[in-house]
Every structure is written in C-alpha cells, then in structure tokens.
Amino acid sequence: MSKSATLNVDGKSFEFEVITGSENEKCIDIQKLRSETGYITLDPGFGNTGSCFSSITYVDGAKGILQYRGYPIEDLAEKSTFVETAYLILYGELPKAEQLRDFSARLKEHAPLNTNLEHHFSGLPNNAPPMAILSAMLNLVSCFHPEVLEVPTTGAEFDRTASLLLSKVRTIAAFAYRMACGKPINHPNPNLTYCGNFLHMMFSDPYQEYEVSPIIDKALNLFLILHADHEQNCSTTTVRVVGSSRANLFSSVSAGVCALWGPLHGGANSAVIAMLEDIKDSGRPLTYYLDKAKDKNDSFRLMGFGHRVYKNFDPRSIILKKQVHSVLEALNINDNLLKIALELEEATLNDDYFVSRNLYPNVDFYSGLLLRAIGIPLNMYTVMFAIGRMPGWIANWKELHDHKLRISRPRQIYTGETARPYVSIAKR
Ligand code: CMC
Numbered sequence: 233m234s235k236s237a238t239l240n241v242d243g244k245s246f247e248f249e250v251i252t253g254s255e256n257e258k259c260i261d262i263q264k265l266r267s268e269t270g271y272i273t274l275d276p277g278f279g280n281t282g283s284c285f286s287s288i289t290y291v292d293g294a295k296g297i298l299q300y301r302g303y304p305i306e307d308l309a310e311k312s313t314f315v316e317t318a319y320l321i322l323y324g325e326l327p328k329a330e331q332l333r334d335f336s337a338r339l340k341e342h343a344p345l346n347t348n349l350e351h352h353f354s355g356l357p358n359n360a361p362p363m364a365i366l367s368a369m370l371n372l373v374s375c376f377h378p379e380v381l382e383v384p385t386t387g388a389e390f391d392r393t394a395s396l397l398l399s400k401v402r403t404i405a406a407f408a409y410r411m412a413c414g415k416p417i418n419h420p421n422p423n424l425t426y427c428g429n430f431l432h433m434m435f436s437d438p439y440q441e442y443e444v445s446p447i448i449d450k451a452l453n454l455f456l457i458l459h460a461d462h463e464q465n466c467s468t469t470t471v472r473v474v475g476s477s478r479a480n481l482f483s484s485v486s487a488g489v490c491a492l493w494g495p496l497h498g499g500a501n502s503a504v505i506a507m508l509e510d511i512k513d514s515g516r517p518l519t520y521y522l523d524k525a526k527d528k529n530d531s532f533r534l535m536g537f538g539h540r541v542y543k544n545f546d547p548r549s550i551i552l553k554k555q556v557h558s559v560l561e562a563l564n565i566n567d568n569l570l571k572i573a574l575e576l577e578e579a580t581l582n583d584d585y586f587v588s589r590n591l592y593p594n595v596d597f598y599s600g601l602l603l604r605a606i607g608i609p610l611n612m613y614t615v616m617f618a619i620g621r622m623p624g625w626i627a628n629w630k631e632l633h634d635h636k637l638r639i640s641r642p643r644q645i646y647t648g649e650t651a652r653p654y655v656s657i658a659k660r
Contacts, residue, residue, distance in 0.1 A: 241269060255290050272643045279540065283469065284637060288321060288627050289461045293541035298548065300461055301325070309551050314456035315339065315426045318623035321461050322394055322630075336426070338395035343403050343420035343429065346376040353411040362615045363499075365408040366401070367489040373400055374482035381480045383633050393481060394626050401622050402426070405615045406433030412611070427452040430619075435607070447562045448606045454555055455602055458548045458595060459617050461624025467491040467498065471625045472632050473640040485625045489618050495535070498617040500596035501603070502610050504536040508569045511576070518579045526585045536597030537580060543590040552598035559605045570601055 235250040237260045246269055249261045259282045266272050275281045290299045298305040301320050308317050312326075319327045319335050327335060349372060356365060374380050377396065384390040403420055410417050410433075418433045428444040431452070435442040462468070470491035475484040492498035511521060525534040539546055560567055577593055580586040603613050 239265075239269065241271060244269075254287075255292065266643075272645075274645060277540075278464075278469070283464055283640075284472070284632070285635065286463060286628070286631055287324070288624065288631065289463045291463055291541050293539070293543050296542060296545045296547045296550075298462070305458065305547055306551065308457050309454050312453075312457060313426075314453045314460070314620070317457045317460050318398060321623040321627045335395065338391065339399040339426060340420075340422045342396040342399035343422070345373075345400060345403055345407065349373065349376055350407070350417065353407050353417075356411060358412055358414055360408075360412065361493075362405065362408040362412060362611055363489060363493040363618070365411075366404055366615055366618060367486045367493075369404045369408070370397075370401065370489060371483050371486040373397075373404075374480055380482060383478065383480075390630065394630075397481065397485065397626060398622050401619050402430045403433060405612070405619055406430055408615070409434055409609065409612055425449065427456070434612075445563075447559060451555060451559050451602060451606050454551070455599060455616065456620040458551060458599070459620025461621070461627065465497070466494070467621065468624055468628050471629055472637075475629045475632050476637055476640040481626065481629050484629050485622065488621070488625045492618055492621065493614060498596075498614045498621075500535050500594070501600045501617060502613040504573075504596055505569065505600040505604060505610055505613070507535045508572050508576075511572050512568060518576055521576070522579060522583055522585075534576070534580065534586075534591070536593055536600075537586065538589070538591040539594045542592070542594065545592050546594045548595040548599075549593040549597055552595065552602055553593075556598050556601045556605065559602060563605060565605055567601065567605065569604070573597065573601060 235252075236247045237250055239246045239248065246265075248265070251259050251261050253259070262273060273281075288301065290302070291297065300308060300317065301324055303320065303326075308320075312320075315336055316327060316332060319332065349369070352369065352372060353365070373396075379389075380393045380396065382389075384393050407417050416438065418436045420429050421432055424432055424444065427449050431444050431448065432442050464472075467488040471484045471488040474487040475481070495503045507521070511518065521532075521534065524530050524532045525537075556570060559565075560570065577597070580591065586592075599617075600610075600613055603616060604610075608616060
C-alpha cells in the first residue's frame with residue numbers, strides 16, 4: 233500500500249498520497265485538498281510548493297548537488313560544451329556525433345535575423361537596457377515566424393522552434409550591445425562555434441576581425457553550461473505560468489527574461505560587480521557593508537550571497553571561483569576585485585549572521601568576475617545569464633505541454649473589506 237499523510241481538520245480525517253521522486257525527495261499530493269476539505273494552503277514565495285513533476289534538473293540544496301538529466305554539473309562543466317548541454321537538457325540524452333552535428337547545423341541556419349527585425353534596434357536610445365531589448369525582441373521574433381505561434385505537435389516542429397530560439401537569442405543579445413555602443417551590427421559567421429560566433433558578433437570591428445581565444449571560448453561555454461537550467465526558479469516558473477495559458481514559447485521566454493532581470497535573481501550578477509567596485513572605490517572597511525546587510529532597517533543585501541534552495545554551498549559558485557582564478561592567470565590579468573571578493577567571502581564565513589542563516593556565495597558571486605575577465609561589458613551580464621538559461625526555459629515549457637498541465641492559477645486568503653453598499657460621491 234502506498235504511503236499517505238493524514239490531515240485532521242474540523243473533526244474529520246483526510247488522507248493524502250505521499251509521492252517520492254527518483255532521488256527520494258518526498259511530497260504530499262494535495263491536489264484534492266480544496267475539493268475534499270474546503271481548505272487551501274498558504275505558501276507565499278512557494279518555498280514548500282511542488283508545482284510540477286519534472287525530469288530535467290535535480291537540485292539537492294543540503295548536499296550542494298546539481299544534475300541536468302542525471303549528469304553532475306561538475307562533469308558537464310569540465311567535459312561538455314554549451315551546445316551539447318543544451319541538447320541534453322532539451323532532449324534528455326547526450327547527443328550522438330550525428331545528432332550533435334545536425335543540432336549545430338540547425339543553430340547555424342537560424343542565427344541571422346530578418347532584416348526587418350534588425351531595423352527595430354536602431355530606433356532605441358543608446359542607453360536602453362539590453363534586458364528590455366532582449367525581452368521585446370524575443371517576442372517580436374515570432375512575428376517573422378508565424379508558425380512558432382502554435383504549440384509544436386511534431387518532433388520536427390519542436391526541433392525547429394527550439395533551435396531557432398536558442399540561436400536567435402544570441403544574435404539579438406549581440407545586436408543589442410552593438411546598438412548600445414553605436415557600432416555597426418556584425419552578422420553571424422557560419423564558420424564559427426556557438427560561443428565563437430557570439431564573441432564575433434559582439435566584438436568584431438570593420439577594420440579588425442575578433443580573434444576567438446580558446447581560453448575565452450572555453451570560459452564562455454562553462455559560464456553558459458552552469459546557467460543552463462535550475463529547476464523551478466523565478467524565471468522558469470514565470471515561463472511555465474505564462475505558457476500554461478497556452479501563450480507561445482517566444483512570449484513565454486520573453487516574460488522569463490523580465491523575471492530574470494530583477495536583482496534578487498539574474499540581475500544579481502551585475503549588482504555583485506557594482507558592489508565590489510563600490511567597496512574598492514569607497515575605501516570603507518568590509519564591516520561597513522556587513523553591518524549594512526545585517527541592518528533590518530536597511531534594504532541593502534550582500535549581492536551574490538544566499539539561495540532559496542542551497543543551504544550549504546552552491547556547486548556552481550565553487551566551479552566558477554576556480555575558473556576565475558585559472559582564467560585570470562591564463563590571460564595574465566590582475567583583477568583587484570577578485571581580492572575584495574575573496575576577503576568578503578572570508579568575512580561572511582566568520583560572521584554568525586551569515587553562517588546561522590546559511591548565506592554562502594551563490595552562482596552570481598563569482599560569475600561577474602569571470603565575465604569581466606573575458607571582456608563582457610557589465611550591462612550584458614544578465615543577458616549572458618538569459619542566453620545560458622534558454623535551454624532550461626524551452627525544456628520546461630515543452631514539459632508543461634507534454635504533461636498537459638492545467639492553467640496556473642493560485643488562490644489567496646482575502647484580508648480586505650467585507651461586502652458593503654456603494655457610497656455615492658456626495659456622501660464620501
Ligand atoms: N544579505 C543579507 N541578508 C540576507 C541575504 C543577503 N544576501 N540573503 C538573505 N538574507 C537574510 C534575510 O534578511 C533573512 O534574514 P531574517 O531571517 O533575519 O529575516 C534570511 O537571510 C533569509 O532570507 P530570505 O530573503 O527569506 O531568503 P529567500 O530564500 O527568500 O531569498 C535570495 C533568497 C537569493 C533572494 C536572497 O538570499 C537574496 O536576496 N540574496 C541576494 C541576491 C542574490 O544574490 N540573488 C541571486 C540568487 S542565486 C541565482 C539566481 O537565482 O538568479
């Protein structure tokens with residue numbers, strides 16, 4: 233007999249099935265709670281709510297485990313490429329050589345943007361935030377490919393839609409940057425790798441072709457792999473919620489970009505660098521920032537610290553920290569922000585406020601230092617996160633449809649006025 237949980241309320245007893253995931257995580261299935269008991273649950277921020285079944289990514293926050301389709305993040309970061317990892321996330325298995333060739337060919341085929349879409353970049357002010365451009369342009373792409381407005385019904389349709397999006401997000405990101413600098417657009421070069429092509433579109437100039445260094449290409453692959461998925465985080469949940477109304481994939485991920493933009497989510501990576509710069513320039517001691525972060529009357533938080541799920545360490549931050557050291561060394565860069573970051577991490581490890589709340593460096597703490605080392609400008613950091621997260625968003629959107637999930641529609645506990653008669657304006 234399957235395990236169950238008993239709820240006693242209003243003098244009655246109700247049984248709910250206990251479900252165990254493939255990594256032995258446990259949940260109580262309350263789908264019939266309201267219809268059977270009249271009660272709902274209250275869980276602001278969804279910290280205790282399982283919103284779906286998923287076979288894409290597994291996170292164990294206590295042990296610092298992250299796996300995509302069962303493969304440990306450490307192995308993928310060391311041995312895979314972003315394109316291969318994207319395939320794994322989208323299709324569930326590592327690709328065979330021929331599958332990888334076809335997938336890469338599809339990504340190359342879809343890299344260019346329609347010329348009419350290119351025009352939209354030129355009407356924007358130079359200081360337009362690239363995340364706003366990215367979100368808007370991803371939505372606009374669908375106007376040029378009306379077939380993607382439907383939920384794909386065949387494997388071939390999904391292959392096309394997914395590769396189109398995965399490829400164009402990188403072109404849009406690079407074009408947004410070029411426009412912001414007032415520089416001419418660089419069209420994609422089909423002879424380059426996924427990351428190499430992005431770097432070319434970002435940094436080539438008419439008089440000088442950008443030469444892709446293998447160190448930078450590898451570091452960028454690693455950055456994107458580490459961001460490729462992270463189960464039901466804020467932006468992925470947004471993609472699922474929007475997708476649950478049967479909105480198309482492009483508008484769903486466009487909403488995901490907006491959710492990612494916030495400083496408590498993907499926006500933290502650039503906020504970390506801004507914070508480290510401020511520490512350097514102000515000359516104030518680290519204790520000033522620690523005290524500020526602890527002060528409940530101050531909204532300041534140490535950016536890049538803390539995580540809803542990881543309560544011990546974030547495996548991505550361990551990999552990134554090592555990578556920052558090796559890339560800085562390989563490129564012969566002496567970045568004084570790294571020294572400040574290391575001192576800040578050390579200070580938090582010796583501070584009871586941070587230790588008792590399990591606040592350790594998260595993925596965003598060291599990722600900005602890596603992007604800085606490979607020459608990515610600060611205003612593009614969260615865009616880089618979005619490029620990396622695209623496979624996860626697409627796979628979650630697909631899974632939502634494969635599982636035929638109902639429209640997302642949480643309930644609430646109403647705390648406002650009770651029913652009262654309308655008061656005419658003369659009597660208010
Ligand atoms: N600095 C100072 N105090 C903090 C911080 C921080 N960075 N993070 C959490 N706390 C405190 C918080 O004030 C609370 O204290 P108390 O129990 O005394 O009220 C306690 O720790 C628990 O925090 P919480 O806000 O309930 O935790 P959460 O799970 O809701 O939030 C978080 C998680 C990541 C939003 C939060 O830790 C945070 O704001 N961190 C800084 C922003 C950041 O680095 N975000 C990137 C997250 S990882 C990648 C991603 O998702 O994009």
